[in-house]
Amino acid sequence: MKAIISLILLLVFFQFSTAQNKEIESTADIKSVTIYNSSAEINYAKEITVPQGKSIITFTDLTPYIVDNTINISTSNPDIDIITVTEKINYTKERKEQNTKIVSLRDSIIIIDKEIGLLKCKTEALGMEKDLLFKGESIGGVAKGVAVSEIEKASAFFSKRYYELTSELFNLSEKEKSLQNEMFKYNNQIRELSSNTSKASSEIQVTVLNPTPQKVLFNFKFLTAKGGWAPAYDCKYQGAGKPLKFIFRANVFNASGINWENIDIKLSTASPTKGFDKPSINNKKSNESIPRTNEDGVKFKEIEVSNTIAEYDIKHKYSIPSDSKPYLIDVAAYDINADYNYLLIPILDPFGFLIAKIPDWNKYNLIPGTTNIYNKGSYMGKTFLDTYTENDTLSLYLGKDNNIQSVRKENSSSNEQNIIGNYYVEKAEINITIKNNSSEKLSIQVLDQVPVFEDYEKVKFNIQNIEQALFNKNEGSLTWNFQLAQNESKAIDYRYDIKSPKNDISDYRPMKRKYRSISCPSF
Amino acid sequence: MSFKHLTVLLLVIMVYVNAAKCQVYNYTPIIHNDIETNPSLLASDKMNNRIQLYHQNSFSSLNTFSYSSLKLSKYFEPSFLGIGLSINNTSMGNSISYNHIGLGAGYRNVLFNKIYLKLGATYKIINTNSPYGSFDYFLFVPSAPTSYRKFNDGLNLALSFSSASDRYYVSMNLLNPDLPWHKTNIDIQFPTYYVLNVGNAMRFFDGDLNSELSYSGFGKYSAFKNKMTYSHYINIKLNTQLTRRSSFQYGSRLGFAENDYFHFLPFITYYNSKLALSLSYNFHLSKIKFTPKYISTTSLNLIYIL
Numbered sequence: 001m002k003a004i005i006s007l008i009l010l011l012v013f014f015q016f017s018t019a020q021n022k023e024i025e026s027t028a029d030i031k032s033v034t035i036y037n038s039s040a041e042i043n044y045a046k047e048i049t050v051p052q053g054k055s056i057i058t059f060t061d062l063t064p065y066i067v068d069n070t071i072n073i074s075t076s077n078p079d080i081d082i083i084t085v086t087e088k089i090n091y092t093k094e095r096k097e098q099n100t101k102i103v104s105l106r107d108s109i110i111i112i113d114k115e116i117g118l119l120k121c122k123t124e125a126l127g128m129e130k131d132l133l134f135k136g137e138s139i140g141g142v143a144k145g146v147a148v149s150e151i152e153k154a155s156a157f158f159s160k161r162y163y164e165l166t167s168e169l170f171n172l173s174e175k176e177k178s179l180q181n182e183m184f185k186y187n188n189q190i191r192e193l194s195s196n197t198s199k200a201s202s203e204i205q206v207t208v209l210n211p212t213p214q215k216v217l218f219n220f221k222f223l224t225a226k227g228g229w230a231p232a233y234d235c236k237y238q239g240a241g242k243p244l245k246f247i248f249r250a251n252v253f254n255a256s257g258i259n260w261e262n263i264d265i266k267l268s269t270a271s272p273t274k275g276f277d278k279p280s281i282n283n284k285k286s287n288e289s290i291p292r293t294n295e296d297g298v299k300f301k302e303i304e305v306s307n308t309i310a311e312y313d314i315k316h317k318y319s320i321p322s323d324s325k326p327y328l329i330d331v332a333a334y335d336i337n338a339d340y341n342y343l344l345i346p347i348l349d350p351f352g353f354l355i356a357k358i359p360d361w362n363k364y365n366l367i368p369g370t371t372n373i374y375n376k377g378s379y380m381g382k383t384f385l386d387t388y389t390e391n392d393t394l395s396l397y398l399g400k401d402n403n404i405q406s407v408r409k410e411n412s413s414s415n416e417q418n419i420i421g422n423y424y425v426e427k428a429e430i431n432i433t434i435k436n437n438s439s440e441k442l443s444i445q446v447l448d449q450v451p452v453f454e455d456y457e458k459v460k461f462n463i464q465n466i467e468q469a470l471f472n473k474n475e476g477s478l479t480w481n482f483q484l485a486q487n488e489s490k491a492i493d494y495r496y497d498i499k500s501p502k503n504d505i506s507d508y509r510p511m512k513r514k515y516r517s518i519s520c521p522s523f
Numbered sequence: 524m525s526f527k528h529l530t531v532l533l534l535v536i537m538v539y540v541n542a543a544k545c546q547v548y549n550y551t552p553i554i555h556n557d558i559e560t561n562p563s564l565l566a567s568d569k570m571n572n573r574i575q576l577y578h579q580n581s582f583s584s585l586n587t588f589s590y591s592s593l594k595l596s597k598y599f600e601p602s603f604l605g606i607g608l609s610i611n612n613t614s615m616g617n618s619i620s621y622n623h624i625g626l627g628a629g630y631r632n633v634l635f636n637k638i639y640l641k642l643g644a645t646y647k648i649i650n651t652n653s654p655y656g657s658f659d660y661f662l663f664v665p666s667a668p669t670s671y672r673k674f675n676d677g678l679n680l681a682l683s684f685s686s687a688s689d690r691y692y693v694s695m696n697l698l699n700p701d702l703p704w705h706k707t708n709i710d711i712q713f714p715t716y717y718v719l720n721v722g723n724a725m726r727f728f729d730g731d732l733n734s735e736l737s738y739s740g741f742g743k744y745s746a747f748k749n750k751m752t753y754s755h756y757i758n759i760k761l762n763t764q765l766t767r768r769s770s771f772q773y774g775s776r777l778g779f780a781e782n783d784y785f786h787f788l789p790f791i792t793y794y795n796s797k798l799a800l801s802l803s804y805n806f807h808l809s810k811i812k813f814t815p816k817y818i819s820t821t822s823l824n825l826i827y828i829l
Contacts, residue, residue, distance in 0.1 A: 420640070422603050422632050458600070501603075502633040503687065 040227025352404030562643030565629030
């Protein structure tokens with residue numbers, strides 16, 4: 001009797017405990033994504049009716065690339081206790097195909113495959129008929145003669161039919177080739193689109209204890225390293241005296257395996273994946289991360305950014321497919337006041353380089369990135385915007401302007417052919433002419449270079465007619481700053497002579513001077 | 524007091540200790556690398572801040588002979604000019620001696636951007652402690668043995684063509700030419716030398732500039748004898764590197780002099796970038812019987828670069 005009572009109690013307890021652990025499976029929707037430079041935080045939300053007691057809620061179809069220890073989950077009702085949160089990858093469950101393009105392409109392939117099958121059937125049938133056509137070629141048998149007219153008719157028949165069959169077979173072959181080609185293209189397209197689409201998916205299991213049955217809004221988020229962004233700027237020069245139009249865009253990529261459809265996006269320059277160790281000034285290694293180079297077809301490069309973290313809310317909703325391709329989104333646009341001047345280095349290039357000097361640059365808190373340069377509507381090229389400047393004024397090269405031209409002539413002479421002499425004497429006379437062909441008055445900076453010597457005690461260097469220039473003897477640079485009105489020209493003439501002793505005549509070189517290397521913007 | 528100052532002081536003291544009391548060349552300095560016989564060498568950065576102390580002695584009580592010299596030189600890079608000072612004393616026997624102070628200068632220029640052309644001159648004031656007569660190699664022949672202590676003067680002239688580092692050189696020297704104000708036949712007579720130095724042939728063998736194979740030849744005209752004699756020397760110097768900065772050098776001058784005797788000057792030298800110390804022996808063998816012709820001498824040569 002006691003055993004029967006115990007069995008009944010056990011069954012009741014089993015029933016009770018089964019009723020306590022209700023399992024609910026659901027797929028949540030992505031509400032927003034905060035994209036960091038080399039990671040992304042995906043925010044999900046889902047309202048679920050949770051029964052009273054203990055429940056296990058499983059959110060499925062999540063990216064399999066969740067960074068460890070980054071899952072954060074909350075509910076709309078504070079009375080609900082979240083007991084445990086676990087994450088696992090489900091390799092067995094086929095994730096719902098989210099890329100409609102791939103579905104469409106696969107359907108097309110099935111149709112083409114059927115057409116090819118039908119073509120093969122028809123080809124086989126015609127081939128059989130062609131084989132049978134000449135099997136009984138002896139007309140009328142061997143013993144009995146056949147009239148010539150009959151032979152002519154038979155010959156005409158064979159000839160016509162044979163032509164029809166071969167033509168038909170040829171057409172079928174061509175059509176099959178065409179279909180095979182089409183199928184090959186579709187397969188390539190599918191491979192391209194699904195290169196980063198993982199078949200596996202993650203699941204997050206949340207165990208909650210609910211006092212009363214109710215609808216509960218679950219918000220959860222986690223980090224994935226399979227996303228990121230890089231800045232891309234458009235810089236538009238609209239003319240002297242007008243502000244510089246600066247358009248800030250971002251190239252965003254998603255390789256998480258889950259498409260981000262019509263979501264809110266926020267960009268950030270933070271690095272949330274750098275770990276949970278307490279920062280330490282002494283222990284530099286704790287802050288070091290291994291630079292990423294190439295993952296999922298996305299190339300990474302290291303850039304220097306300031307310690308201040310900048311965040312940018314994107315106004316519009318965007319859809320970013322999980323295909324590792326960069327998608328350009330608009331971030332912000334600024335009208336920036338700038339001082340413009342033209343830099344001319346006639347020794348290297350006869351045309352002027354437009355430079356914008358932007359004060360209070362740091363207040364925009366931008367990070368380095370590729371910048372497209374436009375000059376009065378014309379695309380000039382690309383440059384890399386290095387915002388990590390030491391001072392608060394940024395010099396930005398806005399491209400070459402053919403309206404500002406210079407001509408540099410250098411006449412040099414030497415006493416190299418002299419029979420006797422302790423010094424090698426070289427004289428040079430430089431004439432630079434600058435012309436402003438534009439319709440504006442412009443600020444011009446001309447940079448020229450004279451030889452630099454290691455030992456001015458041995459080498460006698462004499463330069464003349466540089467009263468208007470700033471002369472840096474150590475770098476050998478000469479800088480002239482002036483204004484040029486429209487269609488105005490200016491001539492700069494100076495000369496120098498070098499007397500270098502002929503000390504090492506066994507290794508004698510007439511041109512003992514050396515030029516310092518200077519960098520010039522390259523577009 | 525620094526080491527440099529101490530060295531200078533020591534050298535000056537040594538000159539006086541050697542009884543700085545000079546003009547017939549005992550043939551040892553007749554070589555390209557001597558600033559007195561080849562003052563054109565002064566126009567070389569190798570001669571900058573250089574002190575040379577030389578002493579030669581017969582160490583014989585019967586035939587006493589000593590020759591001491593102190594030579595100082597400095598090169599001025601910006602003007603390509605070098606100057607030098609030499610103080611010499613030569614003593615023969617117990618009563619005959621002469622000494623002189625020579626002040627030299629050298630200037631260089633460059634020909635065809637390839638060849639160093641150097642010019643040099645040394646003017647000498649000579650104080651003789653001898654009767655009137657003629658000085659010769661290890662010899663003095665008196666002509667009027669009545670008067671002692673007479674001042675005289677002389678001149679050495681030089682012209683050389685060389686590479687920057689003397690990988691090749693040709694130098695021509697004229698020593699003791701008759702000066703217009705000299706009285707002939709009644710004064711102190713010194714021979715006139717016409718010198719030719721050609722080197723360095725060792726560059727064709729191993730290219731080591733510390734080794735040398737050169738030729739020195741000179742004609743000696745004695746006005747007293749009204750005779751010209753010729754001497755020819757081959758100078759051989761080999762170098763053995765001891766450390767990166769120091770080496771051991773050895774060799775000899777091998778000569779046939781005045782169509783009369785063979786002259787040998789073997790030497791060994793310790794050499795580093797600042798200092799050279801050399802010991803040499805000087806002896807002569809008659810061409811007929813290979814018997815000693817003149818007295819033998821031993822020489823110590825110290826060169827220091829400040």
